[in-house]
Amino acid sequence: MRLLIVEDDAALRTILQKRLIAEGYAVDACDNGADGFEFATSTVYDGIILDIMLPGLNGLEILHRLRTAHSPSGILMLTAKDGIADRVKGLDLGADDYLVKPFAFDELLARVRALLRKHVPDRSPLLKLDSLEMDTVARTVSRDGKAVSLTAKEYALLEYMLRNAGQVLTRDQIADHVWNYECNFESNLVDVYVRYLRGKIDKDVQNKLLHTVRGMGYTLKVED
Amino acid sequence: MLKSISLRDKITLWYSLLMLVVLAAFACAVYFLTDYVLEEMLERETRLSMEQLIAQIENEDGLLTFENEVPIASGSMYFITEENGSELASYGSDITMFDQEPIEPGVFRFVKRESERWLLLDSELVREDRFTFRVRVASSCALGDRVLSTLRLIFLTGIPLAMAIAICGGYLIAKKSLRPVSQIIRSAESISQGDLSARIPSAPVKDELGDLTDTLNTMLASVETAFKREQRFTSDASHELRTPVAVLRAYTESLLSQETLSTEQTVSLQTMLAECERMQKIIGQLLTITRGQEGRYTLCRETICVKDICEGVAESLSTQLKQADITLELNIPDELTITADQSLMTQLMLNLTENAIKYGHTSGHVEISACRECESVCIAVRDDGIGIPEESIPFLFERFYRVDTARDRSGTGLGLSIVDWIVKSHGGTVRVESQLGIGSAFTVILPQVLSGMLSVSRLEV
Numbered sequence: 096m097r098l099l100i101v102e103d104d105a106a107l108r109t110i111l112q113k114r115l116i117a118e119g120y121a122v123d124a125c126d127n128g129a130d131g132f133e134f135a136t137s138t139v140y141d142g143i144i145l146d147i148m149l150p151g152l153n154g155l156e157i158l159h160r161l162r163t164a165h166s167p168s169g170i171l172m173l174t175a176k177d178g179i180a181d182r183v184k185g186l187d188l189g190a191d192d193y194l195v196k197p198f199a200f201d202e203l204l205a206r207v208r209a210l211l212r213k214h215v216p217d218r219s220p221l222l223k224l225d226s227l228e229m230d231t232v233a234r235t236v237s238r239d240g241k242a243v244s245l246t247a248k249e250y251a252l253l254e255y256m257l258r259n260a261g262q263v264l265t266r267d268q269i270a271d272h273v274w275n276y277e278c279n280f281e282s283n284l285v286d287v288y289v290r291y292l293r294g295k296i297d298k299d300v301q302n303k304l305l306h307t308v309r310g311m312g313y314t315l316k317v318e319d
Numbered sequence: 320m321l322k323s324i325s326l327r328d329k330i331t332l333w334y335s336l337l338m339l340v341v342l343a344a345f346a347c348a349v350y351f352l353t354d355y356v357l358e359e360m361l362e363r364e365t366r367l368s369m370e371q372l373i374a375q376i377e378n379e380d381g382l383l384t385f386e387n388e389v390p391i392a393s394g395s396m397y398f399i400t401e402e403n404g405s406e407l408a409s410y411g412s413d414i415t416m417f418d419q420e421p422i423e424p425g426v427f428r429f430v431k432r433e434s435e436r437w438l439l440l441d442s443e444l445v446r447e448d449r450f451t452f453r454v455r456v457a458s459s460c461a462l463g464d465r466v467l468s469t470l471r472l473i474f475l476t477g478i479p480l481a482m483a484i485a486i487c488g489g490y491l492i493a494k495k496s497l498r499p500v501s502q503i504i505r506s507a508e509s510i511s512q513g514d515l516s517a518r519i520p521s522a523p524v525k526d527e528l529g530d531l532t533d534t535l536n537t538m539l540a541s542v543e544t545a546f547k548r549e550q551r552f553t554s555d556a557s558h559e560l561r562t563p564v565a566v567l568r569a570y571t572e573s574l575l576s577q578e579t580l581s582t583e584q585t586v587s588l589q590t591m592l593a594e595c596e597r598m599q600k601i602i603g604q605l606l607t608i609t610r611g612q613e614g615r616y617t618l619c620r621e622t623i624c625v626k627d628i629c630e631g632v633a634e635s636l637s638t639q640l641k642q643a644d645i646t647l648e649l650n651i652p653d654e655l656t657i658t659a660d661q662s663l664m665t666q667l668m669l670n671l672t673e674n675a676i677k678y679g680h681t682s683g684h685v686e687i688s689a690c691r692e693c694e695s696v697c698i699a700v701r702d703d704g705i706g707i708p709e710e711s712i713p714f715l716f717e718r719f720y721r722v723d724t725a726r727d728r729s730g731t732g733l734g735l736s737i738v739d740w741i742v743k744s745h746g747g748t749v750r751v752e753s754q755l756g757i758g759s760a761f762t763v764i765l766p767q768v769l770s771g772m773l774s775v776s777r778l779e780v
Contacts, residue, residue, distance in 0.1 A: 116617045246621045246661045274662065276610075281600060286635040287665050291627060 096141040096211055096255055097272045100124040101131030101157065102173065103149050111144070114200060115207075119234075119247035119254075121275040128152025135161055135168065138271050141255075142169045142210045144203075145190075147181050155184055162189035169210035173198075208232065211258070222257040225317045227296055227304055229257055238296050245295060248273060252288050253296070256305070256315040265312040289313050326500070330493040331486060338485045339478075346474040353470060357463035362427055365440045365458045368395055372454055373444055395458040402451040417457055429460070436460035499528040503535060515543040547613075554609040557602045564602065568595040597731065604733040608718065611740045618660045618744060625689045625698065626651040628661070632668040633687070636676065645679050647672075650688040657696045658767055663741045670734040671700040671761050677730065678759070679704035694767055695747075701760040707753040715751060738763075 098120045102108040105126065112124045123140075125131050128151035135143055135157065143161075147154035158170060172185045172193040182193050191213055192206055208231050212220065222229040226239045236243045236253065245253065255272045256264065266285040273288075289305065297303045306314050324332075376399070396411025416432050420439060428439045437457045444452040499519070506519040518539060519532045571592045575585065610616060626649070633640075633647050640647055657664070668687075675685040679702045689698040707715065707722055714720045716739035719732040738761075742749045745765050753759035 113617055116619060119619075246623060247619055248661055276606075281603065281666075281669070283635055283669060284662065284666055287628075287631040287669065288662075290631040290634050294627065294631070 096251060096258070097121045097138070097275065098123070098207065099131070099134050099140045099143045099168075101126075101128070101134075101143065101149060101154065102146040103127060104146075111200075111203070116275075117247070118204065119251045120207075121251065121273050123275045126150075128154070128157055132157045132160060134276075135166065136164070139166075140168045141258075141272060142171065142207055144171050144173060144207070146173045147178060147185065148175070155181065155188060158185060158188045158190055169213055171203075171206055171210050205232075222254065224257060224260050224315060225302060225304060226300075227257070229254060236296070239300060243295050245292075248288065249292050249295065252292055253315075256313070259315075261314065261316045263308045263311050263314045269313065285313075327490070327493045327497050330497075331490045334489045334493075335482065335486045338489075339482060342478050342481060346478060350467070350470055350474065354463075354467055357466060361438050361458050361460060361463060365395065365427070365438055365456050368397065368458070369440055369442055369454060369456045372397055372399070372456065373442065376444060376452060376454070394462065395456060397457070398455045400453045400455075402453065407452065411457070414455075414457060417455065422453060422455070430457075436464060496528070499532055503532065510539065515539070515546055550609050550613055553605055554613065557605040557609065560602050561599075564595055564598050568592065568599065571595060601731045601733065604731055604737060605718075608733065608736050608740055611744060616744070618663070620658050620660055622656050622658050623661050623664065624653075625655045625657050625696065626653055628664055628668055629687050629689070629698075632665065632672055636669070636672055639673070639676050640685075643676050643679060644682045645676055646684050648684065648686045650686060652690070655689055655691060655696065657765060659745055659765060663744065667738055667741045667763065668698075668700075670738050671763075674734060674761075675700050675702035675704065675759070678702065678706075691767075692764075695764050696767055697762055697764050699760055699762040701758065703758040706755040706757055707751070707759055708755055709753075712751050712753065716749075 098115055100108055100111050100115075100122060102111065102124070103126050108124050108126060112122045115122045123134055125134055128149040130151075131145070131149065131154075132152055134140075145154045145157060149157075154172060158172070161168065161170070170190045170192075172182070172190045173196055174181050174185070174193050175196060178195075185193060191210055194203060194206055208220065212231075220230065220232045222231060227236070228238075229236045231254065234250065236245055236250065251273045252269065255269065269285045273285075289307075293305050297305050302317065304315055304317065306316065306318065308314055396414040397409065398406070398411075398414045398417070399408045400406055413432075417430065417437070417439060420428075420430060422441045422443075424441045424443045426441070430437050430439050437459055440456045440458075442454045442456075444454060446452070503519050506517050509517045518536050521529065521532050521536065571588055574580075575588045575592065580588070607616075629649050629651055633649065636647075672685065672687065679685060683703045686701045687698070688701070689696065691697075711720075711722045715722075716735050718736045720735075721732055738749060742763055742765070747763060747765035750762045750764070751759065752762070
């Protein structure tokens, strides 16, 4: 899943980005409001972690503009301890959640997972399609009850496809949500990753789930 | 030979040599001067004794009783005889040991007796009554010789000791004062390996080396700034170009979907579309390289199976393989794993394999093999294609380098630069062997020592 961090504190921004990347998310980061808004509008992020106090455009202003433009991204605000007015205003403007600084990284991770769940009808942290199951909290995957071991990016790809199960996803779409801006890999990298994933979840089973849609992209669904 | 030894050793050597010469010269001067002075003193004393003796003889009018005192310095002896040799008077028990010595009046002579040196002085005194006395004074050189031997001892033990102290001290001083130079060398090495952010630790003392360090650091800072600015520009320019190219592409695509186009228009638009795609690819690759070099890509190292990667890559390139009628062979042990970033490794294998297919002969072969070698994993991609001229090999990994500009228009010219960046970000090396008309082999060697893991790649070309 693709995340954006807008945070002006360099130390916090760097460590957040590093740790979220280590968790398998595709993460972009920027340090000011103007860039943040540009990033947020240039691609559809699954989640945005937005600091309120920002140079340039302030966080609430970005939030307002994004929601006015009907941005579907889940937005988590980072606020200062005494920023109750900001929190209220933020939630009213359409933020999904807030986190008070300083926070534990584990809590941030849990909030991000919750954020990514908000936009699917099923709020369960378990993602399920046929006999394919993903526990987004324990970060485990199983197929037909058997545990499947995935690398960080394979997991990220599967999570994105599971959250958009049934839809046809183009290579570019997949690349945008699984990798961040720092690596502009060619779209045939997506092809290779789909093959990796296929080898792990669709090997030696009857009901294949990962399908190629010729000329368009890939989809994860139960074939009729 | 002097050319190959270090400055530190050279300084110590010259300094020690000089020290040795100075000390030796000093010691010789002191020794011979002392010797000369002592001899002079002894001669003077002896002559004085002789004069006193003669004066006494003349005073006593030949009686030679010497009742009052012995008119001679301590450590000396005398002997007075008649012309025929019969003893008239003597002082000193052992004076007889000089009996054999011939008489040479007025001349100083050194005589050795039982390891002791003596200074002899003879004199003949002819009185008015024709009576002749022979006077011999013998002065012992024992005191002077003891002084000289002590001096020798001091010099023979003192000089080597002083030399040892001087050599050690000189070595330490040379080492200490040249330490900034060693640091400069180390920093320069790490900079030439690609870390432009390295600086020479500045010396606390503002001497010539301190000034040199500051000057070099200022130069490095400006080099780094220039390099970063260039990278920044490429990165920004590529970023800025993305939107216009995307717009171009979208319009071209929408035009192509119209049904009223002539064949000529369709062909033109298709060419435009293909070029848009190529441009997008170039921009994407440029961004990957520049952002990677700027250290903005965080490596996500995991244990991954090499065979899975190569099989995935081979499968996704199956269309190209079929088109070129190239057989791809994988020789990779099932259990071979590597600790690396999966996305980067996949991209690396994609680029190398695509290259092998692109420059392979129709109906040719490509072989991907991998093995563990000590602490490294070697992955080799070999083809039997057109090969690369030897003079081009050093430039292969440069951005936009093409072996033959006229022949090759299809690629982006960036694939191998990306390979280079990926390999470097994993601390590895890539080797190219090629023969024109026979084929090429790219061997990637990735160290599997887990130091510096998870660090952001900061290696630059």
